[in-house]
Amino acid sequence: MDPRGLTPGEARGLFRGGVVAPTAGWAAGWAQANLLVLPEERAYEFLLFAQRNPRACPVLDVTEAGEVSASIFEGDLRTDLPAYRVYRDGEQVAEVGDVREYWRDDLVCFLIGCSFTFEAALLEAGVPVRHIEAGTNVPMYRTARECRPAGRLSGPLVVSMRPVPAELVAEAVRVTARYPAVHGAPVHVGDPAALGITDLDRPDFGEPVEIRAGETPVFWACGVTPQAAVMRSRPPFAIGHAPGHMAVTDARDSAYLVP
Amino acid sequence: MDPRGLTPGEARGLFRGGVVAPTAGWAAGWAQANLLVLPEERAYEFLLFAQRNPRACPVLDVTEAGEVSASIFEGDLRTDLPAYRVYRDGEQVAEVGDVREYWRDDLVCFLIGCSFTFEAALLEAGVPVRHIEAGTNVPMYRTARECRPAGRLSGPLVVSMRPVPAELVAEAVRVTARYPAVHGAPVHVGDPAALGITDLDRPDFGEPVEIRAGETPVFWACGVTPQAAVMRSRPPFAIGHAPGHMAVTDARDSAYLVP
Numbered sequence: 207m208d209p210r211g212l213t214p215g216e217a218r219g220l221f222r223g224g225v226v227a228p229t230a231g232w233a234a235g236w237a238q239a240n241l242l243v244l245p246e247e248r249a250y251e252f253l254l255f256a257q258r259n260p261r262a263c264p265v266l267d268v269t270e271a272g273e274v275s276a277s278i279f280e281g282d283l284r285t286d287l288p289a290y291r292v293y294r295d296g297e298q299v300a301e302v303g304d305v306r307e308y309w310r311d312d313l314v315c316f317l318i319g320c321s322f323t324f325e326a327a328l329l330e331a332g333v334p335v336r337h338i339e340a341g342t343n344v345p346m347y348r349t350a351r352e353c354r355p356a357g358r359l360s361g362p363l364v365v366s367m368r369p370v371p372a373e374l375v376a377e378a379v380r381v382t383a384r385y386p387a388v389h390g391a392p393v394h395v396g397d398p399a400a401l402g403i404t405d406l407d408r409p410d411f412g413e414p415v416e417i418r419a420g421e422t423p424v425f426w427a428c429g430v431t432p433q434a435a436v437m438r439s440r441p442p443f444a445i446g447h448a449p450g451h452m453a454v455t456d457a458r459d460s461a462y463l464v465p
Numbered sequence: 466m467d468p469r470g471l472t473p474g475e476a477r478g479l480f481r482g483g484v485v486a487p488t489a490g491w492a493a494g495w496a497q498a499n500l501l502v503l504p505e506e507r508a509y510e511f512l513l514f515a516q517r518n519p520r521a522c523p524v525l526d527v528t529e530a531g532e533v534s535a536s537i538f539e540g541d542l543r544t545d546l547p548a549y550r551v552y553r554d555g556e557q558v559a560e561v562g563d564v565r566e567y568w569r570d571d572l573v574c575f576l577i578g579c580s581f582t583f584e585a586a587l588l589e590a591g592v593p594v595r596h597i598e599a600g601t602n603v604p605m606y607r608t609a610r611e612c613r614p615a616g617r618l619s620g621p622l623v624v625s626m627r628p629v630p631a632e633l634v635a636e637a638v639r640v641t642a643r644y645p646a647v648h649g650a651p652v653h654v655g656d657p658a659a660l661g662i663t664d665l666d667r668p669d670f671g672e673p674v675e676i677r678a679g680e681t682p683v684f685w686a687c688g689v690t691p692q693a694a695v696m697r698s699r700p701p702f703a704i705g706h707a708p709g710h711m712a713v714t715d716a717r718d719s720a721y722l723v724p
Binding site for chain 1: 512516
């Protein structure tokens with residue numbers, strides 16, 4: 207099975223059936239999304255946090271409380287992602303492939319743009335994507351850069367990193383800038399220390415990748431940022447996707463491409 | 466006094482002092498914004514409505530409950546717009562230049578992008594803007610196109626209209642598409658009837674403008690859409706700007722320009 211060639215429904219069926227894998231490169235051409243699930247009572251605070259931090263938290267869709275599908279996700283948001291993390295008071299209490307046992311009727315699901323969405327465009331433009339080549343999860347890092355808080359919700363910006371050959375950095379910027387709803391252009395190109403990242407080989411989420419001679423680390427805002435805010439701000443209950451294990455949506459990548 | 470040359474603070478000072486005028490062409494180079502004020506209890510519903518209708522309701526800034534300034538608006542949101550409309554149960558109960566007597570500590574202010582922001586760019590590109598030439602308010606129309614509802618909030622898309630010489634329509638599209646946060650590209654070019662508009666000479670808000678031979682009516686999503694939703698959905702209390710009488714912000718037009 208080539209995961210690139212799957213339809214969103216096929217990919218979700220595999221995840222529902224128990225497959226656990228990072229989704230980079232899966233269902234090529236279809237947008238992927240981060241998931242954050244919060245009780246309705248906390249929904250405004252998060253939506254405001256997203257409005258104030260649009261690079262990290264571009265909201266693609268929001269469910270009505272208790273609903274398990276979304277306009278861009280026809281599957282079941284409780285079962286159709288490869289893996290979930292469940293938080294109580296900001297502490298991760300489970301990583302599971304199915305969150306039905308945790309489900310409550312007051313939960314609101316936020317689908318947030320994911321940079322995996324523009325990776326097909328990077329590849330088409332001749333920009334290599336190391337974690338897809340390696341078949342590993344993308345490396346993600348907490349930074350020293352603070353998000354703008356909203357109410358009780360605060361936290362650091364989280365970024366994903368892709369090493370890019372120096373002569374292709376401009377092309378990587380140009381390509382990804384055209385996808386503002388899935389994090390858009392890089393937030394930082396070069397020196398990790400300036401973001402407060404001390405060791406690229408030890409990402410906070412995902413797996414490290416090789417950086418070869420002549421390559422520059424390029425950092426994009428990451429949709430794990432909401433979960434970092436959950437860990438910092440400790441709402442009583444939350445669910446997120448396991449980093450890199452995304453919601454494969456029914457929206458085309460091209461739906462988020464600006465002319 | 467040439468209103469084009471005013472700073473945002475000077476323009477706001479005039480409005481605070483009692484000047485009432487449509488703000489198209491004022492403080493050139495500075496972004497203008499629509500205002501919607503709702504009790505905190507209704508804030509999530511509106512922010513979700515905005516997320517679901519981003520063309521009409523691009524949110525630029527949101528205050529904390531009770532605050533009267535915003536990060537992009539250093540003045541006093543209760544006094545520094547030229548005119549306000551106050552609604553109870555969806556009925557307009559006042560049009561005033563100062564809403565301090567209606568103010569409550571639970572009110573949240575939403576600043577929403579306004580197409581006046583890209584008019585300087587249209588003029589620079591050689592696209593005439595009729596209502597600025599005429600010194601009148603822009604014509605705005607309720608359409609037959611429904612917004613995507615959110616909770617109890619629903620309503621029609623409202624559009625602003627500018628007649629554009631047929632040979633400049635493509636240029637007008639190109640220029641405004643670069644400003645997605647202030648309504649972006651037109652939602653409709655040509656036949657008003659297809660939007661459910663029966664008579665361009667009778668706008669629902671603002672004033673009619675002349676359409677000359679060889680000109681095409683071009684329609685942009687309008688930030689009066691939230692007030693049309695208030696009129697339809699009848700929340701107990703709301704305040705909006707008087708259509709065309711905008712908040713002149715401290716953000717540059719160029720802050721909303723995409724490359």
